[in-house]
Amino acid sequence: MSTDHQQYSTANQSQAIREYATRHGFQIQTTYEDNGKSGLNLDDRDALKQLIDDVQSGAAGFSTILVYDVSRWGRFQDADESAYYEYICKRAGISVRYCAEQFENDGSPVSTIVKGVKRAMAGEYSRELSVKVFAGQRRLIELGYRQGGPAGYGLRRQLIDQNGAPKGALVRGEHKSIQTDRIILIPGPNEEIETVRFIYESFVYHAKSEREIASYLNGKGIFTDLGRPWNRATVHQILINEKYVGNNVWNHCSCKLKGHRVHNPPERWIRHDKAFNSIVDDETFQAAQKIINDRAKTYSDEELLDLLRGLLERHGYLSGLIIDELELGPSSSAYRARFGSLVRAYELIGFTPDRDYxxxxxxxxxxxxxxxxxxxxxxxxxxxxGTVEQNVETDLLSVNDEFTASLCLVRSQETMAGSHRWKIRFDAGLRPDITVAIRMNQMNSAILDYYLLPRFEIEHSHAALAEDNGLALDAYRFDSLDMLFELAARSQLMEVSYGLGSIH
Incomplete structure (x- = not known):
């Protein structure tokens, strides 16, 4: 179950199953329960996975499986998936009975048809719920209310009642407790407001780069809202976020029905302009956007190489640092993306750095x-x-006050045989619940993939990944951080679904 709602609370399901067992002379031997888990896929369904493993391995010491109803296998978007898990049990000689259904699961044409319809209905329920939740959230955004996430630097979340009367500010990690309450953004402390305006004025009117602005703020001992030093990315985020001119913009990215997280084009964004009090005036904000857009020039291959030749002539040497210091030119990552690696770009202009460098x-x-x-x-x-707190000394992330995660970049190393290895060092002092090992590609020029390694799988302080690691490790491999984001989003998404009844 994903919520405690109505008949699908695990307590109600257990009671119905016990009563069914008593009526039919069964003795309950083992219970498999996924409490508070979404049924859209098998990823978080540890109990169901254990059931299937017990059945397939022959470790199941029972003859029958009692299930509350057909939808409890899951509300899979592919109706055949729940049928597949039932078939695994039947193939092992274990029958399946549904305690709250009006048909006997006897393999007859009627039961087969009814199960097929109910499986499709279970998946359709999730699709309809997703549409309704999205429509409800969209309506709230269009009315000017804030949906999820911290306010950000220079802003605060204000709780208001159903009549629009202020009830108080929410600090980081706090959530509303009354369904009819809403949240808006209000300007934060004066010193943060002045810092935001300083960032825009320095960028627009004094031609300072994001990196120069970050360096100045750090020199003044000013930290971000997370208590961390500024960097180019944090300054850039402030310069491009419309909330500083009072606009409420939502749906930049989405992750529906446990699918992949996608970035949406601007025409799909949901917005309410001038929903909040602005910190920055429109003229300054638009000027900042123009500067950012104008410098996003698309270079041809030959133009990129000509710029590289000029840098080589000027400095006598090349490095990623030298390239990145050219504020109005392409970054080193642009060369990596275009030519596959910096080394390849160097070769095209006849420059060969030594291996140690x-x-x-x-x-x-x-x-x-x-x-x-x-x-x-x-x-x-x-x-x-989700909500996340970062330890500024260790960079340990505490997510939703539910689990901790630590990120580590893992460089590729070539062996004497010409193969590649990635050596991971686990921090025994931090003991994060999840270590996110971020593997670089063989040239160490871009991210290859991500391993989300749970603590219970880590037996040593070091581990080595090869190009092919087998199912035991590659089960934790992902092409993006979407799985980490889904873990962080799960409770919030369920909370939205639970409150759907009042949204029309």
Missing amino acids: RYIEINRALRRMYPELIETTVHGIEEIG
Whole structure:
């Protein structure tokens, strides 16, 4: 079950199953219960996975499985998936009975047809619920109310009642407790407001770059709303966010029905302009957007290489750091994306760095990447509706006060045989619930994939990943951080679904 709602609370299901067992002379031997879990897929259904494993391994010491109703296998979008799990049980000689259905699960044409319809209805229920939840959230955004996530630097969340009367500010991690209450954004402390305006004025009227602004703020001892030093990414986020001119914009990205998290085009964004009191005036904000858009020039391959030749002539050497210091030119990541790696771009203009320097350059690049990766992860969790606190000394992330996560960048190392290995060092002092091992590709120029390694699977302080690690480890491999975001979003999404009844 995903909520405690109506007949699908586990207590009610258990009671119905016990009564069915008594009436039919069964003795309940083992219970498999997924409490508070979504039934859209098998990912978080540990009890159901254990049931299937017990059945397939022959460890099941029972002859019959009692299920509350057909939908309890899951509200899968593919109706055949729940049929598949039932078939696994039957193939092992274990019968399945449904305690709250009006038909006997005897394999007759009638029961087969009814089960097929009910499986399709279970999936359709989730689709309809998703549409209704989205429509309700969209309506609230269009009315000017804030939906999920922290307010951000310079702003605060204000709780108001159903009549629009203020009830008090919500601090980070607090949520509303009354369904009819709503949340809006209000300006924060004066010192934060002045800092936001300083960022815009420095960028627009004094031609300062995001990196220069971040360096100045750090020099003044001013920290972000998370208590961390500023960097280029955090300054850039303030410069592009419309909430600072009072606009309420939602649906930049979405993750529906446990699918992949996708970034939506602007025409699909939901907005209410001038919903909140602005901190920055429209003229300054639009000027900042123009500067950002104008510098996003698309270079041809030859133009990129010509710029690289100019840098080589000027400095006598090339590195990612030298390239990135050219504020109005392409970044080192642009060269990696276009040519596959910086080394390949160097080769095209006849420059060959020595191997030792390349090793140092890779480590420097990873150190520069790490803060922005942390920032991206925090932003992604908050954008999907989760809350996250970061320890400024260890970078340990505490998500929803439910679990901790630690991110580590893992560089690729070539062995004497020409294969590649990725050595992970686990921090025994932090003991995070999840270690996110971020593997770099073989050239260490871009992220290859992500391993979300739970603590109970970690037996040693070190681990080594190969190009092929087998199912035991690759079961934790993902192409993006979407799975981490889904873990953070789960309770918030269920809370929205639970309150759907009052949205029309």
